[in-house]
Structure formats: C-alpha cells, structure tokens
Amino acid sequence: MRTAVSPMLVRLADERATGVLIRERGTLYLSEGQVVHAESPAAPGLDVLLSATGRLPRAGWEEAVARAGARQEVGRFLVDSGRLAGGELELCHLGALFDAAFFALAPSSGPSRFRYGVSHWIGPVRPVPAAAVAHESSRRRALLAAVWPYPDVDSAPVVPRAPTADRWIPRRQRVVLSLADGVRTPEAIARALGRPAFHTLLEVRRLAAGGLVETPAAPAPAPASPVLEGVARQYAAPDIHLLRRLRDALEESL
Known part of the structure; x- marks a missing residue:
C-alpha cells in the first residue's frame, strides 16, 4: 500500500487510528487502522442496495436506524431482529464499502482531513485492512481504463x-x-x-x-x-x- 492514492490512509493504518478520513468525494471510517465503513455521494448506500433487492423494506431500515442508531448498533440490530442473516449483512456491507471507497480514494486536488475518535452509527460489521481497500480501489481504476480509457x-x-x-x-x-x-x-x-x-x-x-x-x-x-x-x-x-x-x-x- 506504499503507492496508495492516499498517503494519509497509509499513515493512519500504521498508527492503528480510529476515526473518520474525510476526502473530497467520500469518507472512510477506521477502527484501529482498519476500514469499517465508507460513504460517498457517488455511490448508493447500504440502505439503497438492501431495499432495491427487496431483501429489506425501507421501513425496516428506518426502524433499525431509529432504534439502534444512537448506540451505533444498527448492523447488530438488523441481525438480532432477524431482518438479515449475518452473512447477508456482511456481503452487502462489503459491497457498499468497496464501492464507496473507490470514489472516496479517487485522485483529488482537495485536502484530506481526519477526525479522531469518530465512529459510524451502523456499528461493527466486518473490518477490512486499509491496504486491501486501497489495492482494490486501484485495481478497479485500472480495470475501467483497460475497458475504455475515457x-x-x-x-x-x-x-x-x-x-x-x-x-x-x-x-x-x-x-x-x-x-x-x-x-x-x-x-x-x-x-x-x-x-x-x-x-x-x-x-x-x-x-x-x-x-x-x-x-x-x-x-x-x-x-x-x-x-x-x-x-x-x-x-x-x-x-x-x-x-x-x-x-x-x-x-x-x-
């Protein structure tokens, strides 16, 4: 990951930092140096991916956020309440994480900022090594360029x-x-x-x-x-x- 698009992410991973990395096109949430969640305005969120497939009605998602968001346990609530199986949540969350991270780690002229101690209300699902997130983002960018370089x-x-x-x-x-x-x-x-x-x-x-x-x-x-x-x-x-x-x-x- 020494050639990653975000040197700050490399440093934060080495520090085993916890908080949120804010970039021009998205954010990465870290826990002890690993990526636990990602969001970008360019990528549909976990709620959209789940509701579009019919796996979780929008009302079910909103109830989970209302009942468990304040204590940052939305993911656990979805599983414990039987709305999703643990494996289902992990797979969908990983898909949303890598999708948003691709845009968040896009080359940018804007500054990056990190706020220590910030965590996301979805709570722990499955952490991903920062090096794996950076590598996958680079791989996807290369794939797009190979298919059509415009x-x-x-x-x-x-x-x-x-x-x-x-x-x-x-x-x-x-x-x-x-x-x-x-x-x-x-x-x-x-x-x-x-x-x-x-x-x-x-x-x-x-x-x-x-x-x-x-x-x-x-x-x-x-x-x-x-x-x-x-x-x-x-x-x-x-x-x-x-x-x-x-x-x-x-x-x-x-």
Whole structure:
C-alpha cells in the first residue's frame, strides 16, 4: 500500500487510528487502522442496495436506524431482529464499502482531513485492512481504463446508439441501456437499479467500447473567421467515438 492514492490512509493504518478520513468525494471510517465503513455521494448506500433487492423494506431500515442508531448498533440490530442473516449483512456491507471507497480514494486536488475518535452509527460489521481497500480501489481504476480509457463517460448522461438488429447484448448491459435516456448519468442509473456505482460505470464503459452509447464530445472551438466558419459548415462534424476506436485499434496494431 506504499503507492496508495492516499498517503494519509497509509499513515493512519500504521498508527492503528480510529476515526473518520474525510476526502473530497467520500469518507472512510477506521477502527484501529482498519476500514469499517465508507460513504460517498457517488455511490448508493447500504440502505439503497438492501431495499432495491427487496431483501429489506425501507421501513425496516428506518426502524433499525431509529432504534439502534444512537448506540451505533444498527448492523447488530438488523441481525438480532432477524431482518438479515449475518452473512447477508456482511456481503452487502462489503459491497457498499468497496464501492464507496473507490470514489472516496479517487485522485483529488482537495485536502484530506481526519477526525479522531469518530465512529459510524451502523456499528461493527466486518473490518477490512486499509491496504486491501486501497489495492482494490486501484485495481478497479485500472480495470475501467483497460475497458475504455475515457473517463468523461463516467459523469455524462448516457445516450444510447441504435444497435444493429443482430447484435447480442448481455443482460446486465441491456438493463443499463433500458434506463439510458440522455438525461441519467451512470450514477443515477446505479441508484435507479439499486446496484453498486462502480459496476454500473464498468457496464457503461463496456457499452461505450462496443459502440452502443455515445461518448462526450469536447466543445467545438470558436471559428477563427467568418470565412473559415463557412468552410467548416460544408463538412459534417466528425464522429468522435469512431475516431477514438480507430486510434485505439491503430495503437494495438503497432
């Protein structure tokens, strides 16, 4: 983890610190140097993931928070009350933790802060070594880049292209495409589906690589003169998506 994106996380893990690491795109809660919870505005929370699958009604989650949040035992309450099995809670919590940590540990120009002694109201579920969280975040970032190395598609509205009639599309991608309306971003689609945001980003990048969704185009520069503007109007705008794919193919053949 010595090359982790957050040197502060390395130091806090070595210190076996307890508290909350606040970064520009999310927060990590630590207990004795291990990550016990993570949150990010870009990632659906544990409550969304549980309710979207129908495993836990929203009312059940709200009751758990109301009855056990003050003593920071929401996770234990969900298990002890029979609403979730212990293994179910651990798996879903780990999914939400790694998903939020991916965004929280994203490269950032903003400052990081740590508040000692702060703990989360969900309480202990299953701690994860900070090194494992950092490694997984880096692995996911590399995977996205390998699939489609243009991150602008991650935050832009997803605009579908018309697929060919004989094109086979995996079910996970079809579900994402069904919500691609030119308005929803990958984050909005993830929340609508109740899926981790990273997995939705991955499917959107796969769709982009397959030519099934539009990719954001850079703003057109202002014309140098009225004469040049008139010449430019004689030609159609270039297909940015096609040019990128051609460039990638040429690079691979070299």
